[in-house]
Amino acid sequence: MSLLEAVAMLAYYDPDSECTVMREVPFSDSAHILLRFLHSRNFQTFMDGVPQITDFRYTNEAMLGIVFDDNFAPLGMIQNSMGFLEGGTVVRKSFPQSDLLMSIPLLSDLVGSMLGKGPYFIANDAGPSPFELGKGPLYRWANFDEVGTQDDPLFQDAGGTTTYTTTENEVSDIRDVARVIFKGPLNLTEWYFSTRLVADIVAALFPFGRDYGINFLHGDKLESMPKIEFIAEQGVLSGGTFMFLPIPGERELIKGYNHMDVLTACASLPSPGSARLRRAPHWNQLATTIAIPPLLVPAPAETQTSGVADIMETIEDTLMPSLVLIISYDDGNRVSNSQTGFFCTPQGHILTALGGIRNSPMVNVKTIDRGVFKVKRVMGEERAFNLVKLTADVPASQMKPVSYNRSIPVYGTQVYAVTIPGPDEKTVTALQVTGTREIPGIGMVILTTPSIPAYYNNCPVADARGQVLGLAVSESSGGAAVDFIIPSAVILGLFVGATPVSFEDWEAREMLQGLDNTYAEAMRLLWLGRFTAAAPLFERAAKARPQDADPLYYAAACYENTKQAARAQTLYEQALKADPESVKVLFSLGLLHARAGRAKKATALFAEVVDREPRHAQGHAELVKLYAGVRNRDLMQKHLALLRGLDPDLAEDTLYEIESAGRTRR
Known part of the structure; x- marks a missing residue:
């Protein structure tokens, strides 16, 4: 191989x-x-x-x-x-x-x-x-x-x-x-040719499959499901006896295709004779119109077998020492809220939900060793993710920072959400990865089945070895719910440049800003993909927080996704005035200009991005594409070399995109 x-x-x-x-x-x-x-x-x-x-x-x-x-x-x-x-x-x-x-x-x-x-x-x-x-x-x-x-x-x-x-x-x-x-x-x-894949599919059909976490549900319903089957005309199952087997559903024969062509066929050709190929079914096109319900899904809790249970027990043993209980108090010194947090860095920083500690005059941290410690400082906040990083005088002997897995798990991977449970809540819940999706301004998030229970919101999600893959999000708004996992690579990139302040000073500032939850509601709408509803709420939040560029940034992202580029540009520029040092605003504004064909403006913005943050791989990638477009070979090679040192895969993808665009133009 x-x-x-x-x-x-x-x-x-x-x-x-x-x-x-x-x-x-x-x-x-x-x-x-x-x-x-x-x-x-x-x-x-x-x-x-x-x-x-x-x-x-x-x-x-x-x-x-x-x-x-x-x-x-x-x-x-x-x-x-x-x-x-x-x-x-x-x-x-x-x-x-x-x-x-x-x-x-x-x-x-x-x-x-x-x-x-x-x-x-x-x-x-x-x-x-x-x-x-x-x-x-x-x-x-x-x-x-x-x-x-x-x-x-x-x-x-x-x-x-x-x-x-x-x-x-x-x-x-x-x-x-x-x-x-x-x-x-x-x-x-x-x-693609893995024999293990075939073995797993066969095992899923037998009762012993569940002993290994391979679950095949509702097999008796397959024949009644809508189905369309695309068969390569010259593939291994076309023609002969196989075509007469009584398999339910609609069949379409793809002329000229062989077995692998359904994965690799060119979707568009430059030659005059390519009209047939442009009309030919292609998996990238079919994926947008055909919903394939997952058949390999986690079994219900009551049917989980000892193999999965053993893994969950290992996860609990590995991660529980890293978890803490965050306890918030009101003015009468009464407990007003409790939620899970965890030691996220070797320095003992604690990551938890921002909303749960706002407007609380005192917040304590309780470790698994039952030690209780007062929160002293706020190391940073990320309102877009509803996260805050805290410190308390926890002894080093009671700190156990988590370890991270920065990769994105593939479809079907079993992952585990972990929390400090309340009444009738489980410590660990098994989930299965079903894909990813892009959220404007946020990036790629991981989707799972079943839905993540609300009490795991802002709790760590781990792989089978106990390494943290990301942070669970489970929110609802107006009767609609959304849940996903923010990858650990994104989490580790947060709080860059944040200025630590004492908890008392941070809380006083929060009290002055009031109890307006407009920003949090706008963010939930963004997660749900309701950009039209989210945009005006972000703008309202921006008026309440004129020193904060983030509401303007996310409002611009919403308008950009509803094809209102002019409004998006105005808001990106306002966000840049609020925070002239914001690299993410510079980069997004550069993308907007690049998509509109304003190469000169885009180039200047991306150059400023990599000047302020030399390790910004995507900024270098965009400059490579722009300099290739104007045939400035020297500057293209300069940024390509830097990109290869930062992210070889992105460098390869960028070159492939440039070459594909050239083939299409030809």
């Missing part, structure tokens, strides 16, 4: 150079046999082992093509339709698929599902003689949009007698395929 990723990297970054990695990297006997299976003209060649794949000369791109393209790779499950070889003679191959096998009813369906439909071809010039292998021509790759045109759709031999492929049958860009093979975190060869 690692060798395939290496070939894909070379095909992406250095497509036209000769591929030498197959000769230079040692691999096992089983890998040799697999390569002979993929690259033998007939059975005799397979048995002899001569010539083998390393005896031919291929460019890096061509090497990837003969391993993954439907015209060359006799494995149906890995086939893409992405072009054809050129630069040397090519002949039909009869191994492992033969005309005899494909002529037998039923057996041909079974063989076709494994070996693909064919026909298959292979390079035929490894050298001038059997004693001079490796001295043949350098085979190159004709990409999917180079095999023909609307007027001349056939890709044929020089004499025009043999048709190898047609424009209708080539739908994937080999550079896109190369990128998904090696680009993490879901690199294709490691995850």
Whole structure:
């Protein structure tokens, strides 16, 4: 698998150079046999082992093509339709698929599902003689949009007698395929072909699956659910007996597609003959119109098995020492509120909900060792997230800061919310990740099922090892509820530049500002995606807090998301006057100008962003794109080098975006 990723990297970054990695990297006997299976003209060649794949000369791109393209790779499950070889003679191959096998009813369906439909071809010039292998021509790759045109759709031999492929049958860009093979975190060869995925799906159908946290609910309802099935015309399940199986639902056949093309097909082509492809179903387009209900979901609490229970017990043992109870008092020294907090830094800083301690003359911290300590200082606040960071005179022996996992968990990952429970509340609740979504001004958040109970609001959410993945949010507004997890990477980026103040001074300032909850309500509406309702509330909050740029910033984000760019620009500029040092306002204003095509203004703003915060990776990324657009190669390379040092993945994504935009323009 690692060798395939290496070939894909070379095909992406250095497509036209000769591929030498197959000769230079040692691999096992089983890998040799697999390569002979993929690259033998007939059975005799397979048995002899001569010539083998390393005896031919291929460019890096061509090497990837003969391993993954439907015209060359006799494995149906890995086939893409992405072009054809050129630069040397090519002949039909009869191994492992033969005309005899494909002529037998039923057996041909079974063989076709494994070996693909064919026909298959292979390079035929490894050298001038059997004693001079490796001295043949350098085979190159004709990409999917180079095999023909609307007027001349056939890709044929020089004499025009043999048709190898047609424009209708080539739908994937080999550079896109190369990128998904090696680009993490879901690199294709490691995850898409994982046998563990198949094992988990099978286990979900049996009662013992629940013992391992794999739960399959409502299986008897599958047939009654609406269903549409898109079948690749040349894929492993098209044609033959499989098409006559009584599977409920609507079926659509996608012309020209192979098994993998539903993931990799190009959604838009520059050539005149591309209208069919632009109309072809593509997963990025289908995802916006088809809702697929999750079938693998956490079992109800009463059906959870000992395996999950053991993990939850471990989570409780790991995280509970880091949790504290935050107790707020009113003017009569009576308890007015209690909520969970946790030690978030090695210095003993405590993170908790801002709303729960506002307008309380005294707040205490109670540790798991039952020590009670008065809050002394406020280290910072983030009203957008309803968070505050506190300190108290807690002895070091009673502090246990949490450890963090900064990654975004993939779909289906089990995570655990932890709190100090009240009556009829659980300490730990298991959740399952169902995806992510972007909230304007906030960033990416993690979605889960089932819904996060309200008493876990602002409590840590951990992985199976007890590392904190993020902070739970569970709020309601006007009868609508919202819940998600703020990733730990976002949490760790908060409170930058905050000025610590004594708790008494902070509370006095809060009292002067009154009990107006407009800002908190506006933020809940923003979380719910109700931008039109949230925007005027943010503006009202801005009038009550003229020294605070955040309400103006979020109001601008709401207007921008309702296509009111002029109003958004005005509010971003007002926010910048309120806080001239705000990097996030500068960056958002730069994005607004960039999207409107005002490259000069956008460039100046992004330059100011990276000047104030040199490690602002997204700022450098935007400058790379802008300088590429005006062909200022020196400044583009300068910021690209800085970006690669800060975030190599973002650098790669940025270059890919630039290249894709160039292909679209062409």
